[in-house]
Structure formats: C-alpha cells, structure tokens
Amino acid sequence: MDKKRKYPYFIENPLEHDRVRRFLDIFSAILETSNYRYILDLYSRVTMKCSRCASECQIYQATNDPKDIPCHRTSILLKIYKRHFTLGGWLKAKFTGGSGLTEKDIDEMLESYWNCTGCGRCVLYCPLGIDHRIILRLGRYILSEMGIVPKNLLVSTREQLQGETHNSSKVPLKALQNTVEFLEEEIEEIKGVKVKYPIDVYDAEYIFFTPVSDYLVEPDTLMGIACVLHEANISWTIGGTNCDGVNYGLFYSDSILGDVNRSLISELRRLRAKKILIGECGHAYRAIKDFLPTYNDGEKIEVVSIMELTLQLIEEGKIQLDKNVIKEKITYHDPCNIVRQNRGIEEPRKIIRSFINDFVELKSHGQYGLCCGGGGGTVAVDETNPYRMNVAGKMKAEEIKASGADIIITPCANCKKQIGELIQFNKLPMRHAGLHDLIFEAIIMKDGKKHGTDD
Amino acid sequence: MAQIEMAGVTLEVDENGFMQDTDKWTEDIAKAYAEKEGVTELTEDHMKGILYLRNYYLEYGICPMIRKLIKETGFNLSRLYELYPDGPANSACKWAGVPKPTGCV
Numbered sequence: 001m002d003k004k005r006k007y008p009y010f011i012e013n014p015l016e017h018d019r020v021r022r023f024l025d026i027f028s029a030i031l032e033t034s035n036y037r038y039i040l041d042l043y044s045r046v047t048m049k050c051s052r053c054a055s056e057c058q059i060y061q062a063t064n065d066p067k068d069i070p071c072h073r074t075s076i077l078l079k080i081y082k083r084h085f086t087l088g089g090w091l092k093a094k095f096t097g098g099s100g101l102t103e104k105d106i107d108e109m110l111e112s113y114w115n116c117t118g119c120g121r122c123v124l125y126c127p128l129g130i131d132h133r134i135i136l137r138l139g140r141y142i143l144s145e146m147g148i149v150p151k152n153l154l155v156s157t158r159e160q161l162q163g164e165t166h167n168s169s170k171v172p173l174k175a176l177q178n179t180v181e182f183l184e185e186e187i188e189e190i191k192g193v194k195v196k197y198p199i200d201v202y203d204a205e206y207i208f209f210t211p212v213s214d215y216l217v218e219p220d221t222l223m224g225i226a227c228v229l230h231e232a233n234i235s236w237t238i239g240g241t242n243c244d245g246v247n248y249g250l251f252y253s254d255s256i257l258g259d260v261n262r263s264l265i266s267e268l269r270r271l272r273a274k275k276i277l278i279g280e281c282g283h284a285y286r287a288i289k290d291f292l293p294t295y296n297d298g299e300k301i302e303v304v305s306i307m308e309l310t311l312q313l314i315e316e317g318k319i320q321l322d323k324n325v326i327k328e329k330i331t332y333h334d335p336c337n338i339v340r341q342n343r344g345i346e347e348p349r350k351i352i353r354s355f356i357n358d359f360v361e362l363k364s365h366g367q368y369g370l371c372c373g374g375g376g377g378t379v380a381v382d383e384t385n386p387y388r389m390n391v392a393g394k395m396k397a398e399e400i401k402a403s404g405a406d407i408i409i410t411p412c413a414n415c416k417k418q419i420g421e422l423i424q425f426n427k428l429p430m431r432h433a434g435l436h437d438l439i440f441e442a443i444i445m446k447d448g449k450k451h452g453t454d455d
Numbered sequence: 456m457a458q459i460e461m462a463g464v465t466l467e468v469d470e471n472g473f474m475q476d477t478d479k480w481t482e483d484i485a486k487a488y489a490e491k492e493g494v495t496e497l498t499e500d501h502m503k504g505i506l507y508l509r510n511y512y513l514e515y516g517i518c519p520m521i522r523k524l525i526k527e528t529g530f531n532l533s534r535l536y537e538l539y540p541d542g543p544a545n546s547a548c549k550w551a552g553v554p555k556p557t558g559c560v
Contacts, residue, residue: 010470152558155557156557169517169557169560170516170557172515172516172517174515174516175519179519182522186522211558212558213556213558213559213560215520217520380559382471413559414559
C-alpha cells in the first residue's frame with residue numbers, strides 16, 4: 001500500500017497498515033478490562049434502527065446523509081461487536097461467510113465518530129434508551145489507542161499528563177502568575193478594588209479548576225469570577241502545579257479521563273483544599289462531577305460549578321448585582337455537557353433574571369437545547385472549522401440569529417469558541433460572552449467605584 | 456513535521472505553518488510570513504506588535520492575552536486585525552515565530 005491515507009483531521013503518526021487486526025486486538029482488550037460488554041449486548045439486542053433520532057440530530061438535519069443518523073453511527077460498532085465478540089455472530093459468519101471488519105469500516109468510523117459532536121441530544125429521544133454518546137466514546141477510544149485521534153487533543157493531553165506545565169495549553173506557572181497579576185491590575189483599574197487571585201494557598205475551601213485556555217483568552221470571565229469570590233469572602237485557590245480543568249478523556253479515552261481526574265484530586269490533596277470549584281466549562285464539570293467517584297475509590301469530594309456557587313451567593317445576599325448596567329438584549333446557550341443530565345438549567349436563568357431585564361430564550365433550550373456544533377472536543381480541532389461552520393453549527397447559527405439578541409451568553413470555554421466563530425462566519429450583528437463577563441460589569445463592589453464613574 | 460523555505464532558511468513548521476524552532480526567527484522571516492498573507496511592507500506598528508509578542512513569549516513561554524497585547528501596544532482589536540489579517544493569534548504570533556498554543560484556544 002503505497003498511497004498515503006487521507007484523514008479528515010491532523011494525526012501525529014497515522015497508521016498505514018494492519019489497522020483491522022489492531023482495532024480488533026484493542027477492542028478485545030477493552031472488553032476484557034471494562035464492563036462495556038453489558039451495554040453492547042443490550043444495545044445489539046434492542047436496537048431497531050427506527051431513526052427516531054434522525055429528526056433531532058442537527059448534523060443529519062444539515063447533511064441529510066443517512067450515514068449521519070445517530071443509530072447508524074452506533075450500528076457500525078455494534079455490528080463489529082456482534083460479528084467478532086459474540087458466539088452468535090461467530091456462528092453466523094461461519095455459515096453465511098460474512099467477512100467481518102474491513103478497512104472501509106475503519107475509514108467510516110474515524111470520520112463519522114469525529115463528525116458527531118457527542119452532544120447527546122439523540123439519547124433523549126431514543127425510544128429504546130440507547131446511549132449513542134457512550135458508543136461514540138468507545139469507538140473513539142479504540143481508534144485513539146491505535147493512534148487515530150486529532151493531533152491537537154493528543155498533544156494537549158500529553159502535555160497535561162506528562163509535560164512540565166501539567167496543562168493542555170502549555171502555560172508555564174510564571175505566565176499564569178503574570179496573567180493573574182495583569183487581571184488584578186485590570187480589576188483595580190475598572191472596579192477600584194484590589195482583588196487577589198490566590199495561587200498555591202493551603203487549606204482553602206475551594207480549589208479552582210477552569211480550562212487553562214481561559215487564562216489566555218477569557219479575561220472577563222476570570223475577572224467576574226474573582227470579583228464574586230472576593231465580595232463573598234470565599235476562601236479559594238488556584239493550583240500552581242495543576243490549574244487545568246480540561247479533560248479530553250471525556251471525549252475519547254476512558255484511561256485519560258481517569259488519569260486527568262486523579263491528577264486534579266492529587267492537586268486538591270497537595271493543597272489540602274476541601275471542595276472542587278469548576279469555572280465556566282461544560283465538559284470540565286461533567287468529567288469531574290460524574291466520573292470522580294469512579295476514579296477516587298468512592299471517597300466523596302464535593303464538586304461545585306461556579307454557576308451554582310454564584311447563584312447561592314446571590315440568594316444569600318452576599319453579592320449584589322446592579323440591575324441597570326446591562327441594557328442589551330440577552331440570550332443564553334446551554335452547554336450540552338451541563339444540561340443533558342437535566343441539571344444546571346435553572347441556575348444560570350435565575351442569575352440572569354436577577355440583573356438582566358431583556359432576556360429572550362433561544363428556540364431550543366434547556367435539556368433539549370441544540371449543540372453549539374463544536375462539542376465533543378471538535379472545537380479544539382482547528383482544521384474542522386469549515387465542517388463546524390457549514391454543517392455541525394448550521395442550525396445553531398440560524399437559531400442564534402433568529403433570537404435577535406445583542407449578546408449570547410454561554411458559560412463554557414468550548415461553546416464560547418465555537419459560537420464566536422459562528423458569529424464571525426455568519427456575520428451576525430451580536431457578540432458572545434461568558435456569564436461572569438456580564439456579572440463583572442454589573443457586580444457592585446462594596447469598596448469600589450460606582451458603575452459609570454471614572455474615579 | 457513539514458518543512459518550508461522562508462527568506463532563504465529551511466524551517467520546521469506545524470500543520471498551520473507555525474515555526475517550531477523559534478531561535479531561527481529573523482525579521483526577514485516575519486516579512487516572508489507577512490507577504491504570504493498579502494502584507495508587503497512591515498511598518499513600525501507591525502513590528503511593535505510582533506516584537507512585543509515575541510519578547511513576551513521568550514520570557515514567559517506562551518503568548519499573552521490579547522487584552523494585554525492591546526494594553527501594552529495601544530492598538531485596539533480592529534487595528535490589530537488591520538495590521539495582521541488573520542488576527543493576533545493566527546497572524547501576529549505566526550509572524551513572530553512562536554508556536555501556536557494547544558488546547559481549547
């Protein structure tokens with residue numbers, strides 16, 4: 001085979017030969033060391049391929065290609081499982097002579113499993129309760145163990161787990177310190193109050209993990225969060241050895257999911273913090289909130305999202321937001337990794353209604369909201385931008401446009417990047433912001449300046 | 456890793472064309488990058504942004520927040536896009552010869 005294979009995303013060391021055997025070996029090893037067999041057996045029995053999910057999948061709706069129907073995606077892996085790892089499939093092949101897994105199947109999976117953004121909306125509509133999102137992750141997991149995984153995710157994760165900086169954007173501690181000092185100066189200049197970003201403080205109540213990319217691209221979100229915590233006198237700290245909440249394992253690898261979670265726990269232990277506070281990020285929240293017990297021998301550590309904490313502080317009267325600051329029309333995008341589990345829906349809306357007068361919902365919202373089109377780690381794969389703009393994010397862009405809002409809020413690093421790109425690509429007359437970006441504008445600091453005064 | 460020739464020097468670059476060995480950077484390389492994006496002359500303002508980013512990178516190991524770049528150079532965001540067509544991250548950092556950050560950026 002002389003011709004180089006073409007992959008839809010950059011891969012560090014593309015595998016050219018022997019992919020079928022490798023795939024089956026890895027699949028077999030995963031089955032032996034996990035309990036995937038139970039769901040694979042169940043799903044293979046109950047699946048009817050009724051395509052109820054088709055009408056709810058924004059990707060299929062954009063392409064109209066039957067290959068993009070969620071239960072078709074899932075069936076590729078189920079078929080391989082049945083054929084190669086069950087007695088019935090083996091016997092059937094003996095008598096009817098089916099050829100089993102082919103190179104073509106692998107080509108289809110490596111494309112299809114990264115075209116899906118893993119938003120999980122189809123799961124809510126499946127009458128048989130098939131969790132297509134788990135099958136997607138398993139498919140990606142097997143492929144990644146063969147080295148087939150978008151390069152940016154691989155490189156970022158490697159730096160996080162094995163690199164010197166322990167974070168996915170390779171931000172050295174010195175740069176982190178310089179950045180938060182800059183933000184402290186900014187807050188003092190704008191709000192007139194000295195606010196501190198504590199790094200490596202022992203015995204704090206909360207250790208704060210946010211996608212490290214926030215320290216590169218989301219100054220307003222971070223300033224809003226620091227002001228909230230300062231005003232309410234919360235004891236918190238950023239980990240100097242590990243500040244990064246990003247966990248791409250959630251999207252493609254169970255072993256990475258576990259390793260990153262364990263690294264966050266060890267940073268919490270090092271600093272003797274009590275609870276985990278997650279910044280504005282959907283997947284960082286779900287990865288630790290739902291999977292921490294699995295990787296922590298059952299020991300309970302409380303995981304709180306900044307939205308939950310901020311709402312609690314508003315309700316307790318510990319922070320005050322000025323109702324007359326935000327005058328624009330605002331809408332809100334729900335990050336899939338927060339709301340699909342039917343949580344985190346009311347908190348942001350209560351916060352928004354407490355200080356924003358002109359709020360309008362998107363057509364689809366809450367648990368059933370559409371994905372931004374960059375979920376499942378795909379937004380971090382820059383080269384998929386044309387696909388995310390023209391296909392995955394198409395329906396979302398139409399919905400955002402129809403809202404007529406001036407600002408779309410979304411409390412997620414992933415969604416912010418994708419929605420920012422959608423706004424730019426579609427030339428929509430609006431901007432995007434994090435929830436705490438607007439809180440930063442509106443928060444009344446007891447010892448600070450009043451809004452609109454210069455000194 | 457691909458190789459390209461810029462201003463007479465062979466450079467290792469990533470898939471997006473960012474230099475991997477930042478020590479090989481010269482002003483001529485910045486000019487060659489700019490020309491590829493249709494900017495035929497590097498003015499004092501262009502160089503001010505490029506050198507700020509480059510020096511920050513050499514000291515801290517990563518590029519600064521755009522907000523800091525704006526503050527330190529005095530250029531607002533639209534001016535930055537005028538100077539660097541693909542923006543501060545995709546053009547200015549590339550012209551300054553520093554690697555593209557990974558992760559969700």
